[in-house]
Amino acid sequence: MIDSKRTTNGYLRDPDVQLMLRVRDGDDAAFAQLVERYQDRVVGIFHHVLRDREAAEDLAQDVFLRVYRARDRYEPTAKFSTWLFRIANNLASNTRRSKGRRKEVQVVGSESGPLGVRPAESMAVDESGLRPSRLFATDELREVVRQALETLSERHRMALLLHKFEDMNYAEIGEAMDLSLPAVKSLLSRARESLRSKLEQFVR
Secondary structure (H helix, E strand, O other), rough: OOOOOOOOOOOHHHHHHHHHHHOOOOHHHHHHHHHHHHHHHHHHHHHHHHHHHHHHHHHHHHHHHHHHHHHHHHHOOOOHHHHHHHHHHHHHHHHHHOOOOOOOOOOOOEEEEEEEEHHHOEEEEEEOEEEOOOOOOOOHHHHHHHHHOOOOOHHHHHHHHHHOOOOOOOOHHHHHHOOOOHHHHHHHHHHHHHHHHHHHHHOO
């Protein structure tokens, strides 16, 4: 039952928030629905940020374990996806710190993945920044974009992926990554400018 205080919460219109409230009330079937909806997306984000498929799958499992363990304390203070990807971002940050000076293993994924078309195949540069495009129709150009994306820091890639593939606005990215609105704008602006400088010769 949702009390009258919670009915004033705008986030209750989010169907995934409704599912999580059912999870909080002990509905394991609702939790299974959330896992089904988000598992591939979480794995995809981790894969493209960390470039390690096995680590991405392990971290995704950890995300949902944390979601389940937090069910009794859950309150809808944000969209479910924002809350979920905040957990994912925290885990990614912990993983980065734990790596220390160990060399990263870069894994080149298949032509498509959990996010659908890979970021390297669906980003282009125009005067305003990045947008989905059909320009990259050849393997050579896809590889150029992939290499350009991999020059970004993991934080820049995370912000870019949340913005372009999870369709999060700046405020939601700020909540997910624990950043102020100006910091998010700056992060995305630097990411776009970095990609633009590396790719503009290929999209003219």
